[in-house]
Amino acid sequence: MVMDLWNTIKSKRFSPVYLLFGEEEYFIKKTKALICEHALSEDEAEFNLATIDLEETPVELAIEELETLPFIGERRVVILHNPIFLTAERKKEKVEHDLKRLESYLANPSPTSIAIFIAPYPKLDERKKITKELKRNSAVLEAKPLYEKELSKWITANAKSLGVKITPEAVETLLSLTGNHLMMAASELEKLALYATVEQEIDKAMVNKLVPKTFDQNVFDLVDYIMNGQKKEAIQLYKELLILKEEPIRILAAIARQYRIILQVKKLSGQGYNAQQIASKLKMSPYPVKLALKRVNDFTEMKLMRALSELAELDYKMKSGAGDKEILLELFILKS
Structure with missing residues (x-):
């Protein structure tokens, strides 16, 4: 459950490796942002946050980043985008990856680094050894798109976590105005929560007033x-x-x-x-x-x-x- 993962991150109980995969961009972006926010202060992020595109950079160089000690802080965060080698896609990669080196790292990750693998793919190739090893040795988030009923439940639960209530009619109107796009709906919900007073719940009229049509x-x-x-x-x-x-x-x-x-x-x-x-x-x-x-x-x-x-x-x-x-x-x- 994504909320459980988020609560673990907020309580600073970090995994040394995260695997975020799937097509729901909102869950991936939110999880990545939470890790960075709670693992690093603004000052620490300037020196200890690295972003690597694995379509352009060999994974062994990324591991060197992970094995580098943090500068002015407790830990480093390294975000690794596009690990295409986890999928069944056969297109020729621009760089060759030493996956044995990655397997070794996963077996004994650095205690002062957090690796975030971001794989925006609908599915991974579960037959590959590297996929199995990564899933076995990481905190995994499968970011699946939500269907309508799930979206409604998610909006209601998210409103509660923001300290406000939202009526069923307001949920339906919000999803209608945002075209059932979770990223957009979540962003608009945060604005609505700021507008609503402590006693006031978010109703249909408030949504129609404040949320523009796409x-x-x-x-x-x-x-x-x-x-x-x-x-x-x-x-x-x-x-x-x-x-x-x-x-x-x-x-x-x-x-x-x-x-x-x-x-x-x-x-x-x-x-x-x-x-x-x-x-x-x-x-x-x-x-x-x-x-x-x-x-x-x-x-x-x-x-x-x-x-x-x-x-x-x-x-x-x-x-x-x-x-x-x-x-x-x-x-x-x-x-x-």
């Missing part, structure tokens, strides 16, 4: 208006996006992506897949899948494919300079 959320709303035939609302939102300096070609690409997701979700749901299975199959967050599922019965596959064809043609016109980009997209919205 570009993706605005596009979700725009596509909803277009599909509902709400031309006035669609044009108004489109104009607001232009005022925010969003490029018409970017808005067009995002609209096309939403149509494409709806078409893919329609096909997969017709084959009997549920929301979580569809999200996994399409390698995307459950949130856009959930939104798309609300739309699958409103349009035939033929109509969605026709819309995608029109959007592709519009994309070509914009890129070839066949008319004013803003007007071309506005005409598409009005005709849809």
